Amino acid sequence: MPWYFYLALKQLFPSGRRFPFFTAISVLGVALGVGLLVVVTSVMGGFGYEIRRMIVETEGEVQIKSRALIADADRLVEQIERVPGVDAATPYASGVVMIVHEGRPAYPAMRGLDLTTVGRVVNLSHYIRLGSMDDLDDDSVVLSSELAQSLGVTVGGRIEVYSPLMIEKLRSDEIFLAREVRVVGILEIGHQQLDSSMLYCTVRLAQDLYGLGSSVHGINVRAKSGVGEDELAARLNASGLPRGVQAFSWMDSFEEFLWVLNLEKGMIFFLLLFIVIVAAFSVMSSLLISVVRKTREIGLLGALGARARGVAACFCVQGVLIGFFGTAAGLILGFVALALRNDIVLTIARFTQREEALRRFYQFSNLPAHTAPGDIILIIGLTLVISLFAGLIPAWRAARLKPVEAFRNE
């Protein structure tokens, strides 16, 4: 081990001292900054990640949408499934309906599923909390959990479904009765907006309610493993889709939202980085004091034959070591806080009696977190570079100190 590295270690962790106060405070400052960065970037990343998971698991990676109705869905599904990278595709019909149960109305978004193909694209069964997707037929529906709760209906209950088609029928003096259907399942995805306002039925029921005939509104596409959603959407658009029909990756569909999310994440990262910079300034200040305090030792090192660059390296290494240990401690701190995040947030929410507001505002039943390896590498890299800079100025001061001046000042 080079002498300057050894001496740097010894100055940070002196022999015979269990708690080196200066080192502990310096490391703690960096650790707090790194811990906060890890928590915040993970939570901000978690929102984007949860939205992706939710969309991909309920709609597939790519959605085929049309300005008009898609008339020959089966042929288009076959065409799409021939495109390399496509695992499976399923048509859907969608719209808004009014549902009533025991006089209580609600206006959920309806999604009509093709039961023969939907299972290959999305895994809604995974989110069923009561009942079963297998029981779904043309006279039944599956409701999202909060919608069912607000209506006071459960599996086995019956609801009436009204569609905008009825208004059209009324205009031509036709009577179109509400469709009475059974509730065969309660589904909970974990996203407040979806859990409060989704109704799933067969595509045939949706087509009946909207008078679509055999047409559909769009097709959901599942990508093969390892195929990127943007790449697949581009391939599909280049595969000769009918006029007016276009493929969108889930990111295209939520482009603005994801941009805002990334902007927020970037801004918060930038602001929190200042905590690390402030910590680095305190490290620099401590090391500068150390240079003054250790003037005679610096002189001694010169007298023992140490070169100025070795003396500089000794102080530089101290900055980097504080950064290294601070980063390690900060990562541990951050990951522990992330593991306990839901307990922490719920405790605060309970304490302030804002539990419901929290769920409504943040859409998720749990505080999401997703730690991207790239973010962690960036945090580690930036912290070490900042720590290195924190050590450079004291190192420069120490290197400039001539042994003879050090002894004379002493």
Place this chain on the structure above:
Amino acid sequence: MSEPSLVLQATGLHKSYRSGDRQIEVLAGVDLTVGPGESVAIRGESGAGKSTLLNLLAGLDTADAGRLEWNGVGVTPSSATGLRNRFLGMVFQSFYLIPELTARDNVLMPRRIGGRIDAAARQRAEQLLSNVGLSDRGHHLPTQLSGGERQRVALARALMNQPPLLLADEPTGNLDERTGDSVIELLLGLCADTRTSLILVTHNPAHAAKTQRVLTLHAGKLHHG
């Protein structure tokens, strides 16, 4: 390889400092030679320039004029940095031990700066600690040692790399008389045993008298006696 005839040769060393408008000449042409194993004492009043001379001899400071040779090789402060680790050991009045290191690690420090610590180096450090009577105090920090013990550790450190020359700048200045005497005995004894040349700067005439040659720095020049 034969032993060089002179370990140190200083010729016409000049050094002056500016103090306000005045130029104070501290050294006005100092000549000094030290042979292998020779011990030389330099005495002088406070402010006579003893420490300045020692710093020049150690290559820590630049002379205004004059020439310095170590083992027959001319040195400047820049070339001295590379040679100092192997060529000379230094003992100071204030010991200058590194407080974070144990006595043993302080002794090993010159070797660490000069290269790697191996088993032979550790063995030598133990031997030196034993020679200065501190074999059982190697794991102690400087704060756990008395003044005399610290100076003995500093002496062991100065001899770690087996330098041909040892410079001691008032090594007993911070010690009581009895401890100071014992440190000087030890210093001279170890230098004699290892044929290490010694330049001892001291105020104490009794200590100076124990060396082979006594010089006095006065009016910027060295005088015998």
